[in-house]
Amino acid sequence: MQVAAAFPVILEHLALPEYRADAILALNLLGDERAIPYLEPFLHDTTELAQPDERGATLRVCNLAQDAIRNIQAVSLRRRNASVKME
Numbered sequence: 001m002q003v004a005a006a007f008p009v010i011l012e013h014l015a016l017p018e019y020r021a022d023a024i025l026a027l028n029l030l031g032d033e034r035a036i037p038y039l040e041p042f043l044h045d046t047t048e049l050a051q052p053d054e055r056g057a058t059l060r061v062c063n064l065a066q067d068a069i070r071n072i073q074a075v076s077l078r079r080r081n082a083s084v085k086m087e
Helices: 003-014 020-030 033-044 061-086
Strands: none
Touching (some): 003 020, 020 033, 020 061, 033 061
8 A cells, every 4th residue: 555545544543542542653654744633632541551561661552643743843854955955
C-alpha cells in the first residue's frame, strides 16, 4: 500500500479505541505533517495502554501522541533543511 493511500485508512483507525495506539504509531512512522492536527486531540487522552514502555512505565495515549508529534515535526524540519541545502 502506498503512503498516500495508507494515510486516510490510518486516520479512520484513530476513531476506534482498540486500534488508536497502533494508528498513532503508524502516523509517527509515516512522518507526515498532515497527521499533526489529527493527533493533537489525543494529547489529553490519559487512557492507559496494555503494554508498558521499555522501562516498565505505564504508557498512555497522550504519551504516544506527544512522541508522534515531536517526531513528525523533527522529520519535517530535516526535510525542509535538506531541500534548502539542495537549492
